[in-house]
């Protein structure tokens with residue numbers, strides 16, 4: 001775990017207290033700066049970045065398989081797939097939501113904020 005991972009709960013509390021509406025365009029900009037593999041890297045989750053099945057960051061070690069994949073041609077988007085246990089799929093927002101048990105609006109605001117403070 002690195003320090004950014006440890007800061008997320010405090011950032012989440014802060015953005016939740018601001019109650020600010022996040023424009024979908026801000027999320028699109030954040031996705032270009034910090035696509036899923038980059039987000040996972042800055043959170044210290046790089047050991048889970050794989051396009052072949054690997055241990056899931058959402059479950060106890062050795063209990064679920066996980067992989068990430070990009071989809072689309074001109075506007076490439078990244079998704080994760082968590083298999084065997086929950087069968088869930090998601091994007092950067094879902095990753096933050098599940099990893100830190102955040103509400104969707106809070107996860108969106110945290111994602112936009114992280115993307116602004118991380119240098120590409």
Ligand SMILES: [Zn+2]
Pocket residue numbers: 056058059064082083085086087088
């Ligand atoms: Zn799962």
